[in-house]
Amino acid sequence: EPEVTQTPSHQVTQMGQEVILRCVPISNHLYFYWYRQILGQKVEFLVSFYNNEISEKSEIFDDQFSVERPDGSNFTLKIRSTKLEDSAMYFCASSEGKREYYEQYFGPGTRLTVT
Amino acid sequence: DAKTTQPPSMDCAEGRAANLPCNHSTISGNEYVYWYRQIHSQGPQYIIHGLKNNETNEMASLIITEDRKSSTLILPHATLRDTAVYYCIVRLNYGGSQGNLIFGKGTKLSVKP
Numbered sequence: 001e002p003e004v005t006q007t008p009s010h011q012v013t014q015m016g017q018e019v020i021l022r023c024v025p026i027s028n029h030l031y032f033y034w035y036r037q038i039l040g041q042k043v044e045f046l047v048s049f050y051n052n053e054i055s056e057k058s059e060i061f062d063d064q065f066s067v068e069r070p071d072g073s074n075f076t077l078k079i080r081s082t083k084l085e086d087s088a089m090y091f092c093a094s095s096e097g098k099r100e101y102y103e104q105y106f107g108p109g110t111r112l113t114v115t
Numbered sequence: 116d117a118k119t120t121q122p123p124s125m126d127c128a129e130g131r132a133a134n135l136p137c138n139h140s141t142i143s144g145n146e147y148v149y150w151y152r153q154i155h156s157q158g159p160q161y162i163i164h165g166l167k168n169n170e171t172n173e174m175a176s177l178i179i180t181e182d183r184k185s186s187t188l189i190l191p192h193a194t195l196r197d198t199a200v201y202y203c204i205v206r207l208n209y210g211g212s213q214g215n216l217i218f219g220k221g222t223k224l225s226v227k228p
Contacts, residue, residue: 004158033215043159043202043218056215091158101147101166104216106158 002026004107006092012113016081021110023075023092032075033093033104034067036060043091049075082114118142118205124223127197133190135222137203140184147206148179149216150188152199159202159218162188193226200224 005024013019025032034046048055049067066078075094079086089111093104120138127133139148149164163170163177165186170177176189190197202221 035216037156042220043153043216045215045217048215058215089156093158101164103149103161103164105161108158109156 004092004094004105006090006107006110008110009108010111010113012115013082015084015114019079019082019112021077021079021090021092021112023077023107024073025075025092025094026105027073029094029096029105031055031095031097031102031104032067032069033095034077035091035093035106036088037091037109038085038088046077079112082112084114087112087114118217119203119219121201121203121219121222123220124225126225126227127190127193129195129226129228130192133188133193133197133224133226135188135190135201135203135224136185137187138185139203139205142183142205148177148183148186149204149206150175150177151202151204151216151218152197153202153221154196154199159216162201164206193224195226195228198224198226 007022032049035043037043045058047057047061047067064080068076089109091109092107095102095104147164147166150162151159153159163172163175165177165179179186200221200223202218204216
């Protein structure tokens with residue numbers, strides 16, 4: 001069964017450093033998403049991406065964040081200058097379409113620890 | 116904020132049916148009800164979704180009331196591996212969103228031997 005994969009599973013970085021989280025969505029999917037979950041809190045939407053541009057972003061997704069689909073398979077989330085409060089699980093998701101009847105499939109997540 | 120209300124926790128005996136309720140009294144006519152679960156900080160896992168009719172797949176059944184103001188997710192024979200946080204989500208319609216999911220706090224289901 002096709003699945004979303006994410007690398008690395010755990011990333012430790014120092015405050016102020018740049019990090020890139022990588023995702024490989026399911027191959028025939030066209031819509032891509034990033035969510036995050038701070039420990040003990042709700043899963044929060046960050047950004048959606050389609051046709052090589054951002055479709056929607058939340059207020060969390062500020063200028064420190066960027067997304068990219070550098071090739072036909074990878075989807076990346078970059079945090080330019082990490083802060084302690086960026087420590088969280090980051091989940092990538094993909095779906096065939098954006099309409100409300102298309103389910104999103106999530107990857108296993110990357111645990112980001114900022115020290 | 117999430118448009119759904121779920122009990123914070125529930126227990127279920129292994130082998131018995133788990134019935135997880137969800138209230139979504141402000142749901143609009145073209146909004147779907149989705150259920151996901153999250154097993155101990157893993158990525159959320161899609162379970163099932165529906166609009167008006169009851170739905171069943173290999174994982175679960177979804178019962179939606181006729182007025183669509185509430186629904187119940189049924190795991191017919193719960194196992195210890197079904198212990199997870201279950202999220203009921205009303206999917207924002209096409210006109211208002213690009214389809215992102217808004218997660219609430221969910222119901223923590225504990226399946227006990």
